[in-house]
Amino acid sequence: MSEITVRRMDFDFPEGIDPVFMNGDHARSFSAIGLSLLLPYLEPYLIRTMKIAKKQIDDPDLIDDLERFSAQEGQHYRMHIKFNKALQRQGFPKLEELEEDLADDYLRFSNTKSLRFNLAYAEGFEALTTAAALFSFHHERLGDPDSPVADLFAWHTVEEFEHRTVAFDVYDSVCGGYFYRLFAGLYAQFHFLRFVNRVTRYMLEVRPAGPATPDQKRERRAAAWRGLRYALPLVVRTYLPWYTPHRIEFTDEMRRVAAKYTEMAISTS
Numbered sequence: 001m002s003e004i005t006v007r008r009m010d011f012d013f014p015e016g017i018d019p020v021f022m023n024g025d026h027a028r029s030f031s032a033i034g035l036s037l038l039l040p041y042l043e044p045y046l047i048r049t050m051k052i053a054k055k056q057i058d059d060p061d062l063i064d065d066l067e068r069f070s071a072q073e074g075q076h077y078r079m080h081i082k083f084n085k086a087l088q089r090q091g092f093p094k095l096e097e098l099e100e101d102l103a104d105d106y107l108r109f110s111n112t113k114s115l116r117f118n119l120a121y122a123e124g125f126e127a128l129t130t131a132a133a134l135f136s137f138h139h140e141r142l143g144d145p146d147s148p149v150a151d152l153f154a155w156h157t158v159e160e161f162e163h164r165t166v167a168f169d170v171y172d173s174v175c176g177g178y179f180y181r182l183f184a185g186l187y188a189q190f191h192f193l194r195f196v197n198r199v200t201r202y203m204l205e206v207r208p209a210g211p212a213t214p215d216q217k218r219e220r221r222a223a224a225w226r227g228l229r230y231a232l233p234l235v236v237r238t239y240l241p242w243y244t245p246h247r248i249e250f251t252d253e254m255r256r257v258a259a260k261y262t263e264m265a266i267s268t269s
Ligand SMILES: [Fe+2]
Pocket: 043, 072, 073, 076, 077, 156, 160
């Protein structure tokens, strides 16, 4: 039986969410917004890619996983659209322009790039979200959010972990090749992180953070250290020739979080 549960969620976001929604931390809040603005373009592109790849797969279990992957991604970007609409965006007119450029990129990739490129792009994204999920749940304590916005990110992250093997297996089954996956995957990471970075920098220009308090400085130094100590090795591991997401096990903490969202879902399949 598949480990992937498709949960239909219905988070209720308050209207007019302040863009600085993470403990007064401008940069972290804006990069989370960058990520949330990215997903309604990136995830439909993954779904389009999987739909084409499906025609070339015979293994019924992999087809089942692929369909669950696409159903999860479909739920993710719909909930991110809902969150993005609830955000207070007055004063940030350039965001729309950045989004239009991104939309063009993903349509161009679907229309002009090879299936191999698009699948390697997908795995570049998925490998990073798998590493990010492990890091977030175990070193950033993402597990017990207290708001619908934090729930959105925790639910999404745990489902990214649930479907961690799918893009890897589909790439392997349809085309395969380590070096191509590595370089196209690195390009993918550069491409979508550049968008997140542009959004963050632009929003910081419009709404700069004031001088950091000693506590904030300490917390930032600790976060940078955690990133170096724990996140970096998790990411580097995904670049190695023997990397496979199949060897990464579900942890008890993630099972607990996954069960929580299964319970909160309006339906599951
Ligand atoms: Fe997703």
